[in-house]
Amino acid sequence: MDPDIARNRLLDAAEELFYGRGVQAVGMDELRSASGVSLKRLYQLFPSKNDLVEAYLRRRDTRWREALAAYVAERTDPRARVLAVFDWLHDWFAGPGFRGCAFLNAVGELGGISPAVVTAAREHKDAFHRYLAELTADAGAPPEAAGHLALLAEGAIATAGVTGSPEPARRARSAAEALLQPKGSPA
Amino acid sequence: MDPDIARNRLLDAAEELFYGRGVQAVGMDELRSASGVSLKRLYQLFPSKNDLVEAYLRRRDTRWREALAAYVAERTDPRARVLAVFDWLHDWFAGPGFRGCAFLNAVGELGGISPAVVTAAREHKDAFHRYLAELTADAGAPPEAAGHLALLAEGAIATAGVTGSPEPARRARSAAEALLQPKGSPA
DNA sequence: CAGTCGGGAGAACGTTTGTTCTCTCGCAAG
DNA sequence: CTTGCGAGAGAACAAACGTTCTCCCGACTG
Incomplete structure:
Protein backbone atom coordinates (compact mmCIF):
# COMPACT_ATOMS: atom_id res chain seq x y z
CA MET A 1 0.00 0.00 0.00
CA ASP A 2 1.19 3.46 -0.92
CA PRO A 3 2.47 5.39 2.10
CA ASP A 4 0.55 8.53 1.18
CA ILE A 5 -2.69 6.62 0.92
CA ALA A 6 -2.02 4.90 4.23
CA ARG A 7 -1.31 8.26 5.81
CA ASN A 8 -4.54 9.72 4.52
CA ARG A 9 -6.63 6.78 5.58
CA LEU A 10 -5.06 6.96 9.00
CA LEU A 11 -5.78 10.66 9.32
CA ASP A 12 -9.32 10.14 8.08
CA ALA A 13 -9.93 7.51 10.74
CA ALA A 14 -8.20 9.59 13.39
CA GLU A 15 -10.31 12.61 12.60
CA GLU A 16 -13.57 10.74 12.69
CA LEU A 17 -12.78 8.87 15.89
CA PHE A 18 -10.82 11.47 17.82
CA TYR A 19 -13.29 14.20 17.03
CA GLY A 20 -16.35 12.07 17.60
CA ARG A 21 -15.39 10.38 20.83
CA GLY A 22 -12.30 12.10 22.19
CA VAL A 23 -8.64 11.20 21.89
CA GLN A 24 -8.26 9.12 24.99
CA ALA A 25 -11.38 7.11 24.29
CA VAL A 26 -9.91 5.77 21.05
CA GLY A 27 -7.21 3.11 21.08
CA MET A 28 -4.56 2.43 18.51
CA ASP A 29 -6.17 -0.89 17.74
CA GLU A 30 -9.42 0.76 16.83
CA LEU A 31 -7.54 3.17 14.63
CA ARG A 32 -5.96 0.25 12.87
CA SER A 33 -9.21 -1.52 12.12
CA ALA A 34 -10.99 1.70 11.14
CA SER A 35 -8.23 2.71 8.74
CA GLY A 36 -7.21 -0.71 7.47
CA VAL A 37 -3.58 0.25 8.01
CA SER A 38 -1.43 -2.21 9.91
CA LEU A 39 0.00 -1.29 13.30
CA LYS A 40 3.52 -1.61 11.94
CA ARG A 41 2.86 0.89 9.20
CA LEU A 42 0.99 3.12 11.59
CA TYR A 43 3.98 3.34 13.89
CA GLN A 44 6.44 4.06 11.13
CA LEU A 45 4.28 6.91 9.90
CA PHE A 46 3.49 8.24 13.38
CA PRO A 47 5.97 7.03 16.00
CA SER A 48 3.56 7.69 18.83
CA MET B 1 -13.24 10.58 60.06
CA ASP B 2 -16.48 12.44 59.61
CA PRO B 3 -18.19 11.58 56.29
CA ASP B 4 -18.86 15.20 55.47
CA ILE B 5 -15.24 16.13 55.97
CA ALA B 6 -14.14 13.18 53.87
CA ARG B 7 -16.55 14.23 51.17
CA ASN B 8 -15.22 17.75 51.14
CA ARG B 9 -11.61 16.72 51.09
CA LEU B 10 -12.38 14.37 48.25
CA LEU B 11 -14.11 17.06 46.27
CA ASP B 12 -11.28 19.49 46.99
CA ALA B 13 -8.73 17.02 45.66
CA ALA B 14 -10.94 16.15 42.70
CA GLU B 15 -11.38 19.77 41.77
CA GLU B 16 -7.70 20.56 41.93
CA LEU B 17 -6.60 17.48 40.04
CA PHE B 18 -9.43 17.11 37.52
CA TYR B 19 -9.40 20.76 36.67
CA GLY B 20 -5.64 21.06 36.53
CA ARG B 21 -4.80 17.98 34.53
CA GLY B 22 -8.01 16.57 33.11
CA VAL B 23 -10.26 13.82 34.39
CA GLN B 24 -8.76 10.88 32.58
CA ALA B 25 -5.23 11.85 33.53
CA VAL B 26 -6.01 11.46 37.22
CA GLY B 27 -6.40 8.02 38.76
CA MET B 28 -8.38 7.02 41.81
CA ASP B 29 -5.19 6.22 43.62
CA GLU B 30 -3.90 9.72 43.20
CA LEU B 31 -7.20 11.05 44.45
CA ARG B 32 -6.86 8.94 47.51
CA SER B 33 -3.38 10.14 48.40
CA ALA B 34 -4.22 13.76 47.61
CA SER B 35 -7.33 13.73 49.77
CA GLY B 36 -6.16 11.41 52.52
CA VAL B 37 -9.44 9.52 52.24
CA SER B 38 -9.23 5.76 51.96
CA LEU B 39 -10.37 4.00 48.81
CA LYS B 40 -13.02 2.16 50.74
CA ARG B 41 -14.54 5.38 51.99
CA LEU B 42 -14.15 6.96 48.61
CA TYR B 43 -16.17 4.21 46.97
CA GLN B 44 -18.93 4.35 49.53
CA LEU B 45 -19.30 8.09 49.04
CA PHE B 46 -18.97 7.93 45.25
CA PRO B 47 -19.68 4.46 43.88
CA SER B 48 -17.83 5.18 40.66
C1' DC C 1 -12.48 -8.29 79.75
C1' DA C 2 -14.37 -10.67 75.36
C1' DG C 3 -16.44 -9.99 71.16
C1' DT C 4 -17.86 -7.72 67.18
C1' DC C 5 -18.25 -4.09 64.03
C1' DG C 6 -16.29 -0.43 60.98
C1' DG C 7 -12.72 1.62 58.77
C1' DG C 8 -7.71 2.34 57.06
C1' DA C 9 -3.90 0.67 54.25
C1' DG C 10 -2.85 -1.30 50.42
C1' DA C 11 -2.52 -5.77 47.78
C1' DA C 12 -4.99 -8.00 44.16
C1' DC C 13 -7.84 -8.50 39.98
C1' DG C 14 -9.23 -8.16 35.43
C1' DT C 15 -9.26 -5.10 31.68
C1' DT C 16 -7.41 -1.94 28.61
C1' DT C 17 -3.77 0.93 26.93
C1' DG C 18 0.35 2.20 23.92
C1' DT C 19 3.99 -0.06 21.93
C1' DT C 20 6.92 -3.89 20.24
C1' DC C 21 7.82 -8.61 18.63
C1' DT C 22 7.05 -12.86 16.06
C1' DC C 23 5.61 -15.37 12.47
C1' DT C 24 4.41 -15.89 7.92
C1' DC C 25 3.84 -14.86 3.21
C1' DG C 26 4.47 -12.55 -1.38
C1' DC C 27 7.48 -10.69 -4.45
C1' DA C 28 11.59 -9.01 -6.71
C1' DA C 29 16.70 -9.78 -7.87
C1' DG C 30 20.30 -12.84 -9.07
C1' DC D 1 14.46 -21.61 -8.36
C1' DT D 2 16.23 -19.59 -4.36
C1' DT D 3 17.16 -16.14 -1.36
C1' DG D 4 16.08 -12.24 1.21
C1' DC D 5 13.65 -8.00 2.14
C1' DG D 6 9.36 -5.75 3.51
C1' DA D 7 4.94 -5.77 5.06
C1' DG D 8 0.48 -7.63 7.20
C1' DA D 9 -1.88 -9.89 11.03
C1' DG D 10 -2.04 -10.28 15.41
C1' DA D 11 0.16 -12.17 19.73
C1' DA D 12 2.80 -10.40 23.45
C1' DC D 13 4.34 -7.02 26.75
C1' DA D 14 4.60 -3.90 30.63
C1' DA D 15 2.18 -0.31 32.66
C1' DA D 16 -1.89 1.83 34.37
C1' DC D 17 -6.61 1.96 35.02
C1' DG D 18 -11.13 1.41 37.94
C1' DT D 19 -12.76 -1.49 41.25
C1' DT D 20 -12.87 -5.05 44.90
C1' DC D 21 -10.85 -7.84 48.51
C1' DT D 22 -7.99 -9.08 52.45
C1' DC D 23 -5.95 -8.19 56.55
C1' DC D 24 -5.52 -5.84 60.77
C1' DC D 25 -6.26 -2.67 64.33
C1' DG D 26 -9.07 0.30 67.46
C1' DA D 27 -13.26 1.35 69.60
C1' DC D 28 -17.80 0.56 71.46
C1' DT D 29 -21.27 -3.01 73.80
C1' DG D 30 -22.48 -6.70 77.18
Missing part, protein backbone atom coordinates in the same frame (compact mmCIF):
# COMPACT_ATOMS: atom_id res chain seq x y z
CA LYS A 49 -0.06 8.48 19.44
CA ASN A 50 0.87 12.06 20.23
CA ASP A 51 2.34 12.47 16.77
CA LEU A 52 -0.88 11.25 15.26
CA VAL A 53 -2.91 13.62 17.41
CA GLU A 54 -0.77 16.53 16.33
CA ALA A 55 -1.05 15.60 12.68
CA TYR A 56 -4.81 15.24 13.03
CA LEU A 57 -5.10 18.72 14.52
CA ARG A 58 -2.84 20.27 11.95
CA ARG A 59 -4.72 18.82 9.02
CA ARG A 60 -8.02 19.80 10.53
CA ASP A 61 -6.82 23.36 11.02
CA THR A 62 -5.87 23.65 7.37
CA ARG A 63 -9.06 22.16 6.04
CA TRP A 64 -11.30 24.12 8.40
CA ARG A 65 -9.82 27.44 7.41
CA GLU A 66 -9.84 26.57 3.73
CA ALA A 67 -13.51 25.66 3.88
CA LEU A 68 -14.33 28.91 5.62
CA ALA A 69 -12.31 30.96 3.15
CA ALA A 70 -13.97 29.23 0.21
CA TYR A 71 -17.39 30.05 1.60
CA VAL A 72 -16.50 33.68 2.21
CA ALA A 73 -14.95 33.98 -1.25
CA GLU A 74 -18.38 33.60 -2.80
CA ARG A 75 -19.29 37.13 -1.65
CA THR A 76 -17.77 40.36 -2.76
CA ASP A 77 -19.36 42.99 -0.57
CA PRO A 78 -16.90 43.51 2.32
CA ARG A 79 -19.56 43.69 4.96
CA ALA A 80 -21.32 40.60 3.61
CA ARG A 81 -18.00 38.76 3.71
CA VAL A 82 -17.66 39.41 7.41
CA LEU A 83 -21.18 38.25 8.14
CA ALA A 84 -20.71 35.20 5.94
CA VAL A 85 -18.36 33.86 8.59
CA PHE A 86 -21.30 33.47 10.92
CA ASP A 87 -23.44 31.88 8.24
CA TRP A 88 -20.71 29.38 7.65
CA LEU A 89 -20.54 28.67 11.36
CA HIS A 90 -24.26 28.00 11.32
CA ASP A 91 -23.90 25.46 8.55
CA TRP A 92 -21.05 23.83 10.38
CA PHE A 93 -22.96 23.60 13.65
CA ALA A 94 -25.99 22.13 11.92
CA GLY A 95 -23.96 19.58 10.00
CA PRO A 96 -23.89 15.89 10.93
CA GLY A 97 -21.55 14.84 13.70
CA PHE A 98 -20.84 18.33 14.95
CA ARG A 99 -19.35 18.10 18.39
CA GLY A 100 -17.81 21.51 19.05
CA CYS A 101 -14.38 22.82 18.24
CA ALA A 102 -11.83 20.05 17.84
CA PHE A 103 -9.15 22.31 19.29
CA LEU A 104 -11.08 23.38 22.34
CA ASN A 105 -11.97 19.75 22.94
CA ALA A 106 -8.39 18.61 22.56
CA VAL A 107 -7.16 21.29 24.93
CA GLY A 108 -9.79 20.34 27.45
CA GLU A 109 -8.71 16.76 27.24
CA LEU A 110 -4.95 17.05 26.85
CA GLY A 111 -4.09 20.66 27.62
CA GLY A 112 -2.99 19.77 31.11
CA ILE A 113 -0.52 17.15 29.93
CA SER A 114 0.45 17.95 26.33
CA PRO A 115 1.89 21.38 25.51
CA ALA A 116 1.98 20.46 21.83
CA VAL A 117 -1.79 20.28 21.73
CA VAL A 118 -2.09 23.67 23.38
CA THR A 119 0.31 25.12 20.83
CA ALA A 120 -1.64 23.68 17.93
CA ALA A 121 -4.87 25.10 19.32
CA ARG A 122 -3.33 28.50 19.88
CA GLU A 123 -2.04 28.62 16.31
CA HIS A 124 -5.44 27.62 15.00
CA LYS A 125 -7.20 30.35 16.96
CA ASP A 126 -4.58 32.92 16.02
CA ALA A 127 -4.89 32.14 12.35
CA PHE A 128 -8.66 32.41 12.53
CA HIS A 129 -8.46 35.74 14.34
CA ARG A 130 -6.01 37.12 11.82
CA TYR A 131 -8.33 36.13 9.02
CA LEU A 132 -11.25 37.78 10.75
CA ALA A 133 -9.16 40.91 11.23
CA GLU A 134 -8.52 41.07 7.49
CA LEU A 135 -12.19 40.77 6.73
CA THR A 136 -13.24 43.44 9.21
CA ALA A 137 -10.51 45.83 8.09
CA ASP A 138 -11.70 45.43 4.49
CA ALA A 139 -15.20 46.23 5.67
CA GLY A 140 -13.98 49.52 7.08
CA ALA A 141 -14.81 48.59 10.65
CA PRO A 142 -12.90 50.17 13.52
CA PRO A 143 -9.79 48.22 14.50
CA GLU A 144 -11.17 46.93 17.78
CA ALA A 145 -14.10 45.33 15.97
CA ALA A 146 -11.95 42.40 14.83
CA GLY A 147 -11.29 41.29 18.37
CA HIS A 148 -14.92 41.72 19.28
CA LEU A 149 -16.14 39.62 16.41
CA ALA A 150 -13.56 36.96 17.21
CA LEU A 151 -15.00 36.66 20.70
CA LEU A 152 -18.50 36.35 19.29
CA ALA A 153 -17.39 33.58 16.95
CA GLU A 154 -15.54 31.71 19.67
CA GLY A 155 -18.48 32.08 21.99
CA ALA A 156 -20.83 30.73 19.36
CA ILE A 157 -18.56 27.76 18.71
CA ALA A 158 -18.21 26.93 22.39
CA THR A 159 -21.92 27.36 23.08
CA ALA A 160 -22.98 25.32 20.08
CA GLY A 161 -20.54 22.62 21.11
CA VAL A 162 -22.18 22.29 24.49
CA THR A 163 -25.81 22.74 23.51
CA GLY A 164 -25.68 21.03 20.14
CA SER A 165 -27.85 23.73 18.60
CA PRO A 166 -26.82 25.89 15.65
CA GLU A 167 -28.70 28.86 17.07
CA PRO A 168 -25.65 30.57 18.60
CA ALA A 169 -24.39 31.27 15.10
CA ARG A 170 -27.44 33.37 14.29
CA ARG A 171 -27.21 35.14 17.58
CA ALA A 172 -23.55 35.90 17.00
CA ARG A 173 -24.38 37.19 13.57
CA SER A 174 -26.94 39.59 14.90
CA ALA A 175 -24.48 40.83 17.53
CA ALA A 176 -21.87 41.24 14.82
CA GLU A 177 -24.24 43.38 12.80
CA ALA A 178 -24.75 45.61 15.79
CA LEU A 179 -21.03 45.94 16.36
CA LEU A 180 -20.31 46.72 12.73
CA GLN A 181 -22.51 49.82 12.89
CA PRO A 182 -20.18 52.69 13.71
CA LYS A 183 -21.59 54.35 16.80
CA GLY A 184 -24.71 56.35 16.22
CA SER A 185 -25.28 55.49 12.59
CA PRO A 186 -28.29 53.19 12.22
CA ALA A 187 -30.69 53.60 9.33
CA LYS B 49 -15.46 7.71 39.17
CA ASN B 50 -18.30 9.09 37.09
CA ASP B 51 -20.24 9.94 40.22
CA LEU B 52 -17.26 11.83 41.56
CA VAL B 53 -16.87 13.71 38.29
CA GLU B 54 -20.50 14.71 38.37
CA ALA B 55 -20.28 15.86 41.98
CA TYR B 56 -17.15 17.81 41.19
CA LEU B 57 -18.88 19.62 38.33
CA ARG B 58 -21.98 20.33 40.32
CA ARG B 59 -20.11 21.82 43.25
CA ARG B 60 -17.96 23.88 40.94
CA ASP B 61 -21.04 25.23 39.19
CA THR B 62 -22.55 26.37 42.47
CA ARG B 63 -19.39 27.99 43.77
CA TRP B 64 -18.55 29.65 40.49
CA ARG B 65 -21.91 31.30 40.20
CA GLU B 66 -21.94 32.32 43.83
CA ALA B 67 -18.54 33.97 43.51
CA LEU B 68 -19.70 35.85 40.44
CA ALA B 69 -22.92 36.97 42.11
CA ALA B 70 -21.04 38.15 45.19
CA TYR B 71 -18.73 40.23 43.04
CA VAL B 72 -21.59 41.77 41.10
CA ALA B 73 -23.52 42.46 44.30
CA GLU B 74 -20.91 45.03 45.28
CA ARG B 75 -22.26 47.40 42.62
CA THR B 76 -25.63 49.04 42.48
CA ASP B 77 -25.71 50.82 39.14
CA PRO B 78 -27.45 48.37 36.78
CA ARG B 79 -25.10 49.06 33.91
CA ALA B 80 -22.03 48.70 36.14
CA ARG B 81 -23.38 45.39 37.37
CA VAL B 82 -23.46 44.02 33.84
CA LEU B 83 -19.94 45.17 33.13
CA ALA B 84 -18.72 43.82 36.45
CA VAL B 85 -19.25 40.34 35.05
CA PHE B 86 -16.40 40.95 32.65
CA ASP B 87 -14.19 42.39 35.36
CA TRP B 88 -14.81 39.30 37.39
CA LEU B 89 -13.89 37.15 34.42
CA HIS B 90 -10.64 39.07 34.13
CA ASP B 91 -9.76 38.37 37.73
CA TRP B 92 -10.61 34.74 37.26
CA PHE B 93 -8.47 34.40 34.13
CA ALA B 94 -5.52 36.08 35.81
CA GLY B 95 -5.75 33.96 38.92
CA PRO B 96 -3.36 31.11 39.66
CA GLY B 97 -4.01 27.76 38.01
CA PHE B 98 -6.57 29.09 35.55
CA ARG B 99 -7.03 26.53 32.81
CA GLY B 100 -10.22 27.49 31.02
CA CYS B 101 -13.79 26.55 31.75
CA ALA B 102 -14.05 23.31 33.70
CA PHE B 103 -17.27 22.46 31.90
CA LEU B 104 -15.99 23.08 28.41
CA ASN B 105 -12.93 21.02 29.27
CA ALA B 106 -14.99 18.20 30.68
CA VAL B 107 -17.23 18.16 27.63
CA GLY B 108 -14.22 18.12 25.36
CA GLU B 109 -12.83 15.19 27.23
CA LEU B 110 -15.93 13.19 28.08
CA GLY B 111 -18.73 14.65 25.98
CA GLY B 112 -18.43 11.88 23.45
CA ILE B 113 -18.85 9.15 26.03
CA SER B 114 -20.69 10.59 29.04
CA PRO B 115 -24.06 12.27 28.55
CA ALA B 116 -24.18 13.19 32.24
CA VAL B 117 -21.19 15.49 31.77
CA VAL B 118 -22.84 17.17 28.83
CA THR B 119 -25.98 17.70 30.87
CA ALA B 120 -24.06 19.24 33.74
CA ALA B 121 -22.27 21.60 31.38
CA ARG B 122 -25.50 22.59 29.69
CA GLU B 123 -27.11 23.39 33.01
CA HIS B 124 -24.13 25.44 34.06
CA LYS B 125 -24.19 27.47 30.89
CA ASP B 126 -27.94 27.91 31.05
CA ALA B 127 -27.82 29.16 34.61
CA PHE B 128 -25.10 31.63 33.71
CA HIS B 129 -27.05 32.88 30.74
CA ARG B 130 -30.17 33.33 32.78
CA TYR B 131 -28.24 35.33 35.33
CA LEU B 132 -26.78 37.51 32.61
CA ALA B 133 -30.24 38.01 31.19
CA GLU B 134 -31.45 39.31 34.56
CA LEU B 135 -28.59 41.76 34.75
CA THR B 136 -29.08 43.09 31.24
CA ALA B 137 -32.82 43.39 31.67
CA ASP B 138 -32.25 45.41 34.85
CA ALA B 139 -29.90 47.64 32.90
CA GLY B 140 -32.67 48.41 30.45
CA ALA B 141 -30.88 46.82 27.53
CA PRO B 142 -32.85 45.42 24.60
CA PRO B 143 -33.84 41.77 25.06
CA GLU B 144 -31.45 40.42 22.44
CA ALA B 145 -28.51 41.99 24.29
CA ALA B 146 -28.47 39.21 26.89
CA GLY B 147 -27.70 36.55 24.33
CA HIS B 148 -25.08 38.74 22.74
CA LEU B 149 -23.29 39.36 26.00
CA ALA B 150 -23.45 35.66 26.82
CA LEU B 151 -21.61 34.89 23.61
CA LEU B 152 -18.98 37.48 24.43
CA ALA B 153 -18.46 35.99 27.86
CA GLU B 154 -18.26 32.45 26.53
CA GLY B 155 -15.87 33.56 23.83
CA ALA B 156 -13.67 35.27 26.37
CA ILE B 157 -13.63 32.19 28.58
CA ALA B 158 -12.77 29.88 25.70
CA THR B 159 -10.11 32.18 24.30
CA ALA B 160 -8.51 32.80 27.66
CA GLY B 161 -8.49 29.07 28.29
CA VAL B 162 -6.49 28.44 25.16
CA THR B 163 -4.16 31.43 25.25
CA GLY B 164 -3.75 31.67 29.00
CA SER B 165 -4.05 35.45 28.87
CA PRO B 166 -6.67 37.47 30.75
CA GLU B 167 -6.88 39.99 27.92
CA PRO B 168 -10.02 38.53 26.32
CA ALA B 169 -11.99 39.67 29.36
CA ARG B 170 -11.11 43.30 28.69
CA ARG B 171 -11.88 42.92 25.04
CA ALA B 172 -15.23 41.36 25.84
CA ARG B 173 -15.97 44.17 28.22
CA SER B 174 -15.30 46.79 25.58
CA ALA B 175 -17.54 44.93 23.13
CA ALA B 176 -20.22 44.71 25.78
CA GLU B 177 -20.08 48.46 26.31
CA ALA B 178 -20.61 48.95 22.61
CA LEU B 179 -23.57 46.57 22.59
CA LEU B 180 -25.19 48.18 25.59
CA GLN B 181 -25.45 51.52 23.82
CA PRO B 182 -28.92 51.63 22.30
CA LYS B 183 -28.45 52.28 18.61
CA GLY B 184 -27.47 55.82 17.76
CA SER B 185 -26.98 57.11 21.29
CA PRO B 186 -23.30 57.68 22.03
CA ALA B 187 -22.21 60.56 24.19
